[in-house]
Amino acid sequence: MQEVELRKGPWLEEEDEKLASAVAVLGDRRWDALAKSSGLRRSGKSCRLRWMNYLRPNLKHGNISAEEERVIIELHTKWGNKWSRIARKLPGRTDNEIKNYYRSHLKKKALSLEKECNSSTMNTSLRSECGTGSPCSINDDRRFLINDDILGPSDDYYSSDHAFEMLSLTRSPYETRLTEWMSTWPPDELYNQEWNYDDCSNSVWDFSLWDGE
DNA sequence: AAAAGTATCAACCGCCTCGTA
DNA sequence: CTACGAGGCGGTTGATACTTT
Known part of the structure; x- marks a missing residue:
């Protein structure tokens, strides 16, 4: 043959x-x-x-929102380069997309944050919020990722507004809706729920949120 | 305006796991 | 138990677009 x-x-x-x-x-x-x-x-x-x-259906092509970016940062902090696992928490996004986005956008952002964190001109209170008060130690892909003192306890999405501000992110109307919607969830549910496009109708994900803009 | 440098992202590669015969 | 194939995953590459000089 x-x-x-x-x-x-x-x-x-x-x-x-x-x-x-x-x-x-x-x-x-x-x-x-x-x-x-x-x-x-x-x-x-x-x-x-x-x-x-x-x-495949229900993929969300286009820009990653600031809220999605925030989730990526938090989950990468928690899980490292587990892109497919992170993708399951972001409806309509693929592991490849998240991986690419992280590499091209977030890593850079992280490095500049690290630089800022380690700079001698950085004010003491900010540095103390970065961690122990000593310069950041960044050794691998997870390094940048800003420890829990900045992001808040890793299991708690709702305490991360500070990190959001530090990264100079802004929210779109969609992001605001998403944040409000997510805030109605008990923290455990957020991490335990995984997006499965085969099962959209039964999913806790509310796809109508995407259509409001 | 053109060349060089950089960013982005789709797609490929290779390894690992799991199911099945 | 073992071998094998398919699918899944993370890392990497390369083409193209965009930006800077």
Whole structure:
């Protein structure tokens, strides 16, 4: 049997359509079988990635909001580079998107915060809020992440307004709604609830929040 | 206006885990 | 129990867009 050479690189619109049709019929499992039977000259892995990161329903394309950014920061502080785990807490966002966003936006922000934290001109009270009063020690990906003294106890979303201010973030109307909505949750529920797009109708996530702007 | 530098993000790679035969 | 394949995950790459010089 001659192997069909698999395509790589950016997906064409036509391929997206084929993939979406195949998933509609076969479901989003058994990617290798789906890739073959759909006629796509793509690997199952490639199909899965395209579907998960771009085509599947309820994905929220576009800018990460300040509130989402805040959640990313907090969860990264708590869990490190567990992007898929973090993504499950952000409706409509993918692990890849969060990973990219963190690397391109937040890491930089963190480094500048560290620099500020370690600078000799930094006022004493701010430094004391950073931690023990001594310069930040940042050794790995988790380093930047601002310890719990800034962000508040890691299990408590609602005590993080201070960190939000320190990072110079602002809230959009959506973010305000989301914050208000999240504030109605008991803290445990926030961390225990995971977004599952298969189960949107039963999910605690309220997708109507996204549509208000 | 053009070249160089930087940022962004889609997609790939390779490893790991888990289910199944 | 073991081997194997599929899926999931995090790290990395490379093309393109954007910004700076």
